[in-house]
Amino acid sequence: MPAGRPPKTVLTLKVNGDSVELAVEPRTTLLEALRYTLRLTGSKQGCDKGDCGACTVLIDGTPTLACLTLAVECQGRAVTTIEGLARGPHVHPVQDAFDLCGALQCGFCQPGMMLSAAALLEANARPTRLQIREALSGNLCRCTGYKQIFDAVEVASGQREVAERDPRPTTGGES
Amino acid sequence: MTEQGYVRPDNLAGALDALADAPEGTRVLAGGTDLMVHLRAGKRFPRLVNVARVSELQALRVWGGALEVGAGVTVARLLRDAEVRRHAALLWQAADRFASPLVRSRATVGGNLVNASPAADLTLALLALDARVELVSRAGGVRSLGVDELVLGPGKTALGAGELVRTVRVPLAKPTAFHHFEKSGPRPALEISVAAVAVALRIEDGRVVEPRIACGAVAPVPLRVVPAEQVLAGRELTPALIEEAALAAAKVVRPIDDVRATALYRRRLVAAFVRRSLTAALDSQRVSHATGS
Numbered sequence: 018m019p020a021g022r023p024p025k026t027v028l029t030l031k032v033n034g035d036s037v038e039l040a041v042e043p044r045t046t047l048l049e050a051l052r053y054t055l056r057l058t059g060s061k062q063g064c065d066k067g068d069c070g071a072c073t074v075l076i077d078g079t080p081t082l083a084c085l086t087l088a089v090e091c092q093g094r095a096v097t098t099i100e101g102l103a104r105g106p107h108v109h110p111v112q113d114a115f116d117l118c119g120a121l122q123c124g125f126c127q128p129g130m131m132l133s134a135a136a137l138l139e140a141n142a143r144p145t146r147l148q149i150r151e152a153l154s155g156n157l158c159r160c161t162g163y164k165q166i167f168d169a170v171e172v173a174s175g176q177r178e179v180a181e182r183d184p185r186p187t188t189g190g191e192s
Numbered sequence: 193m194t195e196q197g198y199v200r201p202d203n204l205a206g207a208l209d210a211l212a213d214a215p216e217g218t219r220v221l222a223g224g225t226d227l228m229v230h231l232r233a234g235k236r237f238p239r240l241v242n243v244a245r246v247s248e249l250q251a252l253r254v255w256g257g258a259l260e261v262g263a264g265v266t267v268a269r270l271l272r273d274a275e276v277r278r279h280a281a282l283l284w285q286a287a288d289r290f291a292s293p294l295v296r297s298r299a300t301v302g303g304n305l306v307n308a309s310p311a312a313d314l315t316l317a318l319l320a321l322d323a324r325v326e327l328v329s330r331a332g333g334v335r336s337l338g339v340d341e342l343v344l345g346p347g348k349t350a351l352g353a354g355e356l357v358r359t360v361r362v363p364l365a366k367p368t369a370f371h372h373f374e375k376s377g378p379r380p381a382l383e384i385s386v387a388a389v390a391v392a393l394r395i396e397d398g399r400v401v402e403p404r405i406a407c408g409a410v411a412p413v414p415l416r417v418v419p420a421e422q423v424l425a426g427r428e429l430t431p432a433l434i435e436e437a438a439l440a441a442a443k444v445v446r447p448i449d450d451v452r453a454t455a456l457y458r459r460r461l462v463a464a465f466v467r468r469s470l471t472a473a474l475d476s477q478r479v480s481h482a483t484g485s
Contacts, residue, residue, distance in 0.1 A: 023197065043198035043240075044231065066229040068382060070294055082294050085228040087221075089200070090244060133294070155292025155382060 028092045032057070033101025041088045048072045048083035051098060059099035059128045063157075070156035073129030074098050080133045080155075099128035102135060111135045114173035115166070122160035129156045134170045143174050198240050204248035204328070204358070210241045212330040212354045220356060222249075222264055223298035225291075226307045243356070249302065251359060254279060258361040263302025267314070271296065279364045282371035282392050286317035289375045292382045302357040308343045311385040311409040315339060317373060319414050320390035320406040323362045329355040336361075345412045368394040368401070370473045374465035375408075385409045386453045389441075389465035393424065395477055400424040405437075405466060410445035410458050417441040420466060429474045438467040 025040040032055065039054050048065075051057045051074070063071030065084045072083040075097035102109045111134045114120070121127050130153060137144055137152040144152065149170045150163075158166060171177035201207040211218065215238040221227050222243055231237075243249055249264030252273055259279045261270070270276050270287040277284045290296055290313050304314040305325060318325075319339040326336050331354060342350050351357070365371065375388040388408035394401040403424040405417050420441035427433055447458035 046228070046232075065232050067225055067295060070292070073294060079297055080294055081297060082225075084232070085224045085298060087224070087228075087242070089198070090242070152293060155294035157382075 026089050028089060030088075030091055031093075031095040033097060039088075043087070043089055045088045046084055047074070047076075047081075047086040047088045047091055047096070050088040051083060051096070057098050057100050061125055061128060063125065068157070069126075070129045070133070071126055073132050073156060075132055075136055078136060078139065080136045082155075097132065099132060102131060109135055110173045111138065111170065114169040114179075117179045118165045118169040118172055120162060120165040120169040122162050126156055126158045126160075130158070130166055134166075134173065137170070138174055143176060144170070146171070197238065198242065200242040200245060202245050204246050204356075207241060207243050207246050207356060208328065208330040208354070210239070211356055214239050214241070214354065216353075220302075220306070222300040222303045223266060225295050225299040226303065226309075249358060252276070254364065256361075258363055259283075261301050261360045261362065263300060263305075263357040263359065265301050267291075267296040267299050267301075267304075268293070270301070270314075280317075280321060280362045280371075281365065281369075282321055282373055282390055283314065283317045283362065285371065285373035286313040286375075286390065289313060289373065295382070301360055305339070305342060305360070306349055306351060306357055308345070308347050308349050308413070310346055310412055310414065311388070312343075312414060313373075313375065313385060313388060313408065315343060316388055316390045316406050316408040316414045318360060318362065319416060320392045320404045321362050321371075322392075322404060323360050325357055326359045326361065327351065327355045328358045329353075334358075339414070340416065343413050365392075366394055368396050370395060370476055372469040372472050374469055376461050376465075384452065387447070387458045387461035387465065389462060389469060391466070391469040391473070393473065395429065395473065398428050398477075399426055400429055401426075405441060405469075407441065407445050407462050410447040410462055412446075415445060417444045417462075417466075419444050424470075429470065429477065431471075431474075434467055434470040434474065437470060438463040441466040 023042045027040050029038050041050050051060050061071035063069035067082050067085045073080050074083045077095050111131050133153050133156050149167050199210045201210050218239040219237045221240045249262040251260050251262035252265050253260050254275055267287045267290045304312050324336045325342050328334050372391045376386045385408050387410050390406045393403035403421045405420050406414050408414050420437045423437040423440050442459045442463035445462050447455040449455050
C-alpha cells in the first residue's frame with residue numbers, strides 16, 4: 018500500500034439477508050462498496066450526486082441513495098439491493114408487475130424504481146396514484162416511461178388489471 | 193484522507209472535541225446530501241466529523257414555549273411529526289416541498305442552515321418563523337443567533353471555528369397564526385427553487401400582526417422583505433393592500449439571471465407568490481368568520 022493511502026475499515030453489512038464483511042476506505046460510498054467490492058452491479062451509478070435515484074437501495078427497509086451514503090455508516094445495517102428483492106424462486110410482485118406492464122425501456126432506472134415501489138407497498142398496501150407518484154418522485158426515468166411504471170405499481174397492489182398477458186417465459190429460477 | 197480524516201463521535205462532547213482541534217477546512221457531515229456531492233466532485237476536506245450518531249442533535253419536541261428541532265433531524269422526520277405540523281405549519285409545508293423522499297430521508301435541518309444556499313427551503317421557513325439557532329463549541333459554550341445572523345452569503349455562515357449547530361428553536365404558532373409557503377420549479381419533486389416565498393403572520397381583530405415574509409433564491413441569502421411587511425403591519429387585509437405588499441416585495445428582492453431563470457421572471461414570481469399567500473390568508477379569515485370560530 019503506497020504511503021498516505023487511507024487505511025481501510027472493516028465493516029459488517031447484512032446484504033440481501035447475508036452477513037458480509039468487507040474492508041473499505043472511509044470515503045467509499047455504499048454504492049461503490051456494493052458495485053465494486055461485492056460485485057452487486059444491479060444498483061446503478063447514474064448521476065452519483067443524489068439527483069437521479071438509480072442507486073436506490075433499502076437500508077433497514079428505507080429507500081436510500083447509496084451514492085450519498087458512506088459505506089462505513091452502514092455497519093450492522095440491513096441493505097437490500099435489487100438482487101435481493103425476489104424472495105427465493107419467486108419474483109417480488111413489483112417485479113412481476115413491471116414485467117407485465119412493460120414498465121421499462123432501457124432499464125437503467127428500474128432497480129431504484131422497483132425498490133422505491135416495494136418500500137411504498139410495504140408501508141401502504143393500496144396507495145393512490147398520487148401517493149405512488151410522490152413515492153417515486155426521486156427516481157428519474159429518462160425514457161419517459163412513467164405511466165407504465167405507475168400502472169405497474171397499481172397492478173402490484175392489486176388495484177389494476179392487466180389487459181393482456183403475453184406469453185412469456187417463467188420468471189423463476191436463475192435466469 | 194488520513195486516519196484522522198474521518199471521525200464519527202458517539203455524542204456531542206465527542207463531536208465538539210473533534211471540532212475543537214480540527215484543521216482548517218474541517219466539515220461536519222450529517223445527511224451528506226450536499227457534502228457528499230462535493231466529495232464526489234473531488235473536493236477534499238482535511239477532516240470530516242460525522243454527527244449521524246450524536247443523539248443530542250436528534251431532539252424534536254415542544255419545550256419551553258418553542259418547538260425544539262435538533263440539527264440532526266431529517267426532513268422526513270419533520271414531515272412525520274404532528275407537533276411540527278401543528279406548531280410550525282410553515283416549516284412543515286417547506287419540508288413537504290423539499291427535494292424528493294429519497295433526499296428527505298437524509299437531509300437535515302442543520303445541514304440546510306449551514307449549507308447556506310440562497311434557495312434553502314427550510315432556512316427560508318425558519319427565517320419567516322423567527323427561529324433562533326443555537327450554536328455550541330467546546331471553548332465558547334452556547335450562543336444563539338437569528339437565521340439572518342447565521343446565514344451571511346452563499347455557502348457562508350457566522351459559524352466560528354469549532355462551532356456546531358445544536359438546535360433550532362421555533363416559537364410556537366399562536367391560534368391566530370397564518371402560515372403559507374410557495375415555491376416554483378418546473379417539476380414538483382427534486383427541484384431547486386427558482387423562487388420561493390414563506391409567509392408567517394397573525395390576524396387579530398381583523399388586522400395583520402407581526403407579518404414576516406421571507407423570499408428565497410432572489411438574493412445572496414434568504415431575504416426578509418421588510419418594506420412589504422411594513423405595508424401590512426396593523427392594517428386590514430384587503431385586495432388593494434395585498435397588491436401593495438406584493439409590489440413592495442418584488443421591488444426589494446435582488447434576483448440574478450442564471451441557468452434556472454431570469455431575474456425579471458423571479459421578481460414576477462415573488463409578486464405572484466406574495467399575492468397568492470396573502471390571498472390565502474384573506475380566504476382563511478373569511479372561512480373562520482363563516483364558521484364563527
